[in-house]
Amino acid sequence: MDNSRRRLLKGAAATGGAAAFAVGYSGPLVKMAKGVSGSAGEKPNHHIHGNSLAPEYSVDLESGELSLNPDQRTAFTVCYGCTTKCGVRVRVDNRTDEVLRTIGNPYHPLSSEPHLPMRTPVVEALKNVSAYQDQGLAGRSTACARGNAMIGQIQSPHRVKHCLKRVGERGERRWERVSFETLIEEICEGGDLFGEGQVDGLRAIHNHDEPVDAANPEYGPKANQLLLMEATDYGRSAILKRFGFNAFGTRNYGHHGSYCGLAFRMGSGALMDDMAKFAHVKPDYTRAKFALFIGTAPSQAGNPFKRQGRLLAEARAKGTLDYVVIDPGLNASASHAAAERSRWVPIRPSSDTAFAMAMIQWLIEHEAYAADYLAMPSPEAVDAAGENGHTNATHLVIESPDHPRHGHFLRRSDMGTLAGHIVKDSVDAGSDADDIMVVEAGGTLKPSRDVHKAELFVEREVETPDGMVNVKSSLAKLRDTANEHTLEEYAEHCGIDARIIQRIAERFAAYGRDAVVDTHGGMMSATGFYGAYGLMMLNLLAGSFNRQGGAALGGGKFNGTGKGPRYDLADFPGKRGPQGVFVSRTRFAYEDTTEYQRKVDAGKNPYPAKAPWRALAPPILTEQLASALDGYPYPIKAVIGCMANPLYGQAGLHKTIIDKLKDPKRLGLYVAIDGFINETNRFADYIVPDSVMYEVWGFTGAWSGTLTKMTTACWPIIEPRQDKTADGEPISMESFFIATAKRLGLPGFGDDAIPGADGKLYPLNRAEDFFLRAAANIAHMDEPLPEINKSDALHSGIEPLLPHLTRTLPASERGRVAYLYARGGRFEDHSAALGEGKKLGHAWSRALCVYNPQVGTTINSQTGERLSGTPCFDTPRFADGTPMRDVYPQDEWPLLAFSYKSNVMNSYAIGLERLRMIKPYNPVLMHTEDAARVGVKHGDTVRIESPGGEVLALALVSNGVMKGALGIEHSFGHTELGASEHLIDGQPFAGNDWVGAGVNINDLGFADPTRQVAGTWLEGVSGASVRQGLPIRVSFVER
Amino acid sequence: MSLVTEVVVPRYGIAWYPWAVQYFFLIALSYTSLWVAAPGIILGKQHWLATSRLALLACVSTTLVAPVALLADLHQPLRFWHFYAHPTPWSWMSIGSFLLPLHLAATLLLAWLAWRPALKTRAQAGDGWFSRIAGWIAWGDWQVSRKIMVLAGLAALATSVGMMVYTGAEVAIVKGRPLWHTVWLPFMFVATGTIGACGLILVLNRISGLRSPDTNRQMLAIMVGACVAAGFIALTWFLDGANAVSGSVAAALDSIDQSAAWRSTAIEGGIAGVLLAVLAFLARRTPGRRRAFGWMLGLLALHVAWMFRWVVLMNVQTVARNSAGFHDYHVAFGSYGLTGIIGIFGLWLTALLLIELLVPWREASLDPQRDAPPAAPISNASVSAASQGAPRHG
Amino acid sequence: MDPIRRSLLGQMARLSAGAAMVPLSSVASAGINDQPARREGDPNKRYGMLIDLRQCIGCQACTVSCHIENDAPLGNFRTIVSQLEVEQEGTGEVATFMLPRLCNHCDNPPCVPVCPVQATFQRQDGIVVVDNDRCVGCAYCVNACPYDARFINEKTQTADKCTFCAHRLEAGLLPACVESCVGGARIIGDMRDPQSEISRLMAEHHDELMVLQPEKGTLPQVFYLGMDERFTKRPEAEPGIWDVINEAGKELGYEFGH
């Protein structure tokens, strides 16, 4: 090789090296190119503070003087980050209308404790959360991680902003954009909308003249074939219900309650004698001295999330509260830093009745109940004793099976005028004078209002005109039920050592009336109703209801959407009341159906009913969809869903109904109103884009445990980002129902829809027509609120609201309404939380039930047997009464899966990057011994199989979970909300794999194998979704 | 099973990229190869001349490329002037920023002085552009005294010591990384750097075609010595740790205990080091073995020196400081990963070849006053297959 | 280490050259690597934070509010809360431990003297800040901070860390993480002012307070109440699961990795 050729080669090699360098060095080179102007990155706003937000205002630390930042406003509204619905203060950039950050509303009891009195000037409230004199440390008003991250929903790339109509079959993830007006027309008028044949529109379905089923006239009119569903009342339900119940007139409406916490709520309702609304209580954290959290996890989740978390943390740090967390999984409630005050005791899923009955047994056996309190039989007795509320512990239950009122309480009307009785006159059954009979200490039978102290344990015969009747006091009945098993049997069943149960009972008893029990989501097992009833019974036995440091009802809310002082938002000309039977076969006794009668008439055993009828349960979404698709009791023709996502949230629902849901012959029309495409509305025919939080009008209520009365107000503090209607209103749930009602000519919407106190009728053409009038009602209730002043208006960011006020309300109402919005709602003073002595300010006044006659006289439509009227031991069963373990034996399905809420996520938060960056995945909790048995190590991949499906997961192996149980953190394992790619007008939309990471226990749910009409596994009494205690097996997967 | 299980813990990325490895690697080769060059160039040891010429080539090429890698490890590369606008004598990195240009200047000066006679000769050789360029580089026909050359050499030695101290101290003072925070780390940098430099010179000896048997012998001897030193340092470090003087041992044992990846790295590193020492020891004994295996051992030595820095700088950054376990780090493909690493080697190759093309480095002389010997035919320096086999004289 | 310590090796080590090298390390820290003078900020104040771990519920409100307030890139944190399961030796009881972390605004901050351009410095009020106009992004400070409190901000390409929200403190407001602390665990204030809440609490709990990695001599000014000493250092623990898999079991990696 000659010289020059060699040189050429070397030169070429050098060039090659240089080229490799150029490629490899491109990164720094690009930076250098940028850096020529001074910085290789984005140059931040400030050399020290970087891009930190400019403060919304400043407070002079010497003088306390406050100066606003003119570029920002802070407005008060509500957070949708979870169902807690806290009142928040939101910083908005005036120049861009973008939300900068969220923090708590200091007037709001769900965000601060104590909350500020409403009369505090807004400027003072703002100062109160500042560093001035360290005020903000005590005056802190917070927003949680979700509440902060939620601002991402507004600009989310996964947000639906246009009206969509499906392309192809349901669920194909293909859509086309249509105008709002076309959408309304197609939905109302129907037609061959999808090239699949005729679809009935709402006009056709809105038929009140013909019965939905002539053979079963009790089912009601055809109009019941519209089903409305929503998540829960995020403050706007009033409009949805006004449309559904009272304008359109359908019977069928469902919300997420039945797969949220219905088993708990009904168990609580049974105890609180409220089978209509299922009242419940929460601990008075601030004053409680001992608490049991069983199946609820304050500070991990819970409603109200922040308030509970804050109060629990404070109480344990101050040392005022000791508590035990009884839960299959360890969670954030049990604090290692405060280990001497908080303790976690693992329990086997779905075994809570065993624990509750063991506790009840021990307390009764050791007479460790509030005997004096329980002995008070009537309001008169408690009033005399200066107490709040009484119980029916001493009330006498008619035990003779052939007595017409078997299972009910013995009343004066049952006694007649029999000689020898202290009852002299006969009274009419059901009249005010028809008092309950009790046995006074000493042995005489008397009307309860005449007795201050009654016998607790009574079991005897009573002479009545109908002969001798056996009666038993409620407490005696409870004792008998509790003694059906031994403590050891209960212990064996729930997996908690008998000695530990005893120790817990001793401690509980030692705190007397300062001990309190709380439960919630853990009751979503197959034994949840009686579990919750039994656990709430502990509060009753302790005598802690309505007491400071005990079980608190809370203050309730200012309801603006009823018949208020300014406007009647409940009634309107032409209002309808819904008729007929709920498609969920609830609130209606099977025995009252034509079907039952037909069977009886035919001489057949009417039991079991074709599918469960649950006389005690409210309308339940857990049954509505599946039953309607199976056509029993009747089929539905249209579903309008707002914000709800049952296919993600209800265990086993997807698999149980999906093929039928896709079939347009079973369901003609499915309209979803939502901000996002979720696992359920993915199968919709139309999606109506909706406002998200901060863009909506509404009023949200209070949670139990919020000791004062309150209502949170929200209004569109920023301009909604979705499309507008031709009239220029944002497309939303409200504009959808208004437009639909107007097109169908339904009453209650359009002009002349809202009666005013002045006798005039006012229009309902925009959302604010409704909500601003509700605001006027709230502002004028009780003692009307003052009028706003200039300073308040300036400091509360309500400027954008003012034009709406002017155009909607008369001048005389505006000042007070503005005052309300300037503080984000209406809030009773913190001082109202407490009453005199040990009383709480707000109390539950109905008799608390040791025995609930309504429950005790209800018949199980499958077995024909009566339900127990007191809490009782129960094991997981299917609808026909077959024990779960008979169908899915332990040797095949050795573990029980349960789920628990994520402390950072919620069911629809997975699209938020700022939460995913903290918790991108949910490893499943496996006990060390269970893991060892199947050769699984911490961090391994496992396959979890159930009778309903299988999922792959990573195992977090530790002793932080009950042996034999497997815990799955909820809110992961999505297939939608951004996880899957859709095509809108052929353009790709969403499709981020990380949004779909993790597992959802509900994919392991299954259809109840004993049912004829398809349905998932539901709790027997309530129909609540069973998501705790699913039989599973786990195996190691090579990765 | 541990009593503690992490449920949510943050993950951290790495702060120093592979550029840092490249810099530490190249700069260690730079200062150690300078030392290897010293006996010949500075002290005038004739038998060391071939080695010194190679070492000078190694030194200049690495010294030129190292700062380029360093610059890239700044996230704000064009702000490098801030170093000089805000001198910060209490910061080792700042001290380094002043030393580095000095070192660069001193080594270049030294090399230039050593290369000038040959450059001048080439300038007269009528080799077209190459002569012209040689003339430019030589920059005139004047001569400097041997004394000046020695002074330049001493200056370069001084800066190289500075480089050694600063690069070692810069890392070793970092308390925040227990694995770095040991006085033994700087020594290990030197030992492995020396191993690398010897290796590089062995490789250059072969591919340049110089094939100096002296060089093979000398380099293997030093390499064996450096290996022994490295072993000794490692042992002392370990004993210090056993004696609880150095927390970095505990941190290291911890890492090895907890991570399969660390275990295999430790084993790999250990084996490579011991293998190198043993092979170098064995190969060192006869000229034939030295000739046959020298360059292979050179490659192995470079590998050891580079991997040591990779483990120390990259792997150590993956050891979580607040949580158990290790942060994930996968070498990215792009500029801040693999292509960046390759790019720097590319630049190095370019530098070597440019010197090869433009500078008659083979004729580097001990005495800047002495006229260079006639330029050896370029073909001697070729890397081509044809040139292999026959032993040649430099 | 104890068994080895008593072993022969240990004996040898004591004789080893380790001690001889001490002068070198003192060179490294005498003058070089010393704390430069503090500058800027209010000399009459010294900010610090007290975190009552008994009141921390691990809600991560601090994490997210800080992230938004200070525009941190996704996956980087000026503060974050570790959540751990801790089993009590002996009793076997298990509980959850929440440990918020942020910059400790150390009184002897190792991150400061390393900075080659004095871009990061400690103010007279104790707040350690970064001048991001000057920072060259060498990341030396990031490695030098034993607490992983710093990172290179990929947007600005400069070092980033908690500033105690100096911009808010200066406006008379509370830092984002403090004002949104749901459990009420975070207390910030001027420790020179004996009337301040933090001074009061520090006096009250003086003997119970702990700091992270005290042995590093950094003198952290974030104090923890209710701390378990084990967690002042790198804990011995089963490591957190950092993998993310999809429904098919495919590893997705961390979405916000850097």
Ligand SMILES: Nc1nc2c(c(=O)[nH]1)N[C@H]1C(S)=C(S)[C@@H](COP(=O)(O)OP(=O)(O)OC[C@H]3O[C@@H](n4cnc5c(=O)[nH]c(N)nc54)[C@H](O)[C@@H]3O)O[C@H]1N2
């Ligand atoms: N962070 C956060 N907070 C939230 C929400 C959220 O998504 N995230 N959601 C809100 C909503 S909608 C609700 S309804 C509330 C619910 O709040 P909670 O009722 O407190 O929460 P859940 O996680 O539903 O259930 C409580 C606990 O029950 C346990 N558990 C499971 N099975 C059983 C069992 O068989 N027996 C017993 N004893 N325990 C069992 C679980 O491990 C869990 O810790 O939280 C609200 N707050």
Ligand SMILES: Nc1nc2c(c(=O)[nH]1)N[C@H]1C(S)=C(S)[C@@H](COP(=O)(O)OP(=O)(O)OC[C@H]3O[C@@H](n4cnc5c(=O)[nH]c(N)nc54)[C@H](O)[C@@H]3O)O[C@H]1N2
């Ligand atoms: N395994 C298991 N299952 C559970 C639980 C559990 O702990 N474990 N928790 C249960 C509980 S307590 C509940 S309450 C239910 C919750 O179940 P649902 O209330 O049915 O479901 P969410 O996921 O809360 O659905 C709300 C939907 O609203 C939409 N959305 C979100 N934000 C906005 C907005 O701002 N505007 C509008 N228009 N739409 C919005 C999204 O599409 C989201 O999917 O899930 C239950 N399911």
Ligand code: SF4
């Ligand atoms: S608890 Fe958090 S997410 Fe839920 S409403 Fe309140 S601030 Fe929002």
Ligand code: SF4
């Ligand atoms: S915590 Fe780290 S960044 Fe903060 S001052 Fe201390 S060493 Fe510096």
Ligand code: SF4
């Ligand atoms: S990254 Fe910036 S602040 Fe940190 S040491 Fe380097 S120059 Fe200083």
Ligand code: SF4
């Ligand atoms: S003080 Fe500010 S910067 Fe520091 S952690 Fe808190 S919010 Fe973040």
Ligand code: SF4
């Ligand atoms: S906000 Fe407060 S309570 Fe919540 S995790 Fe942070 S420090 Fe703990």
Ligand SMILES: [Mo]
């Ligand atoms: Mo819920």
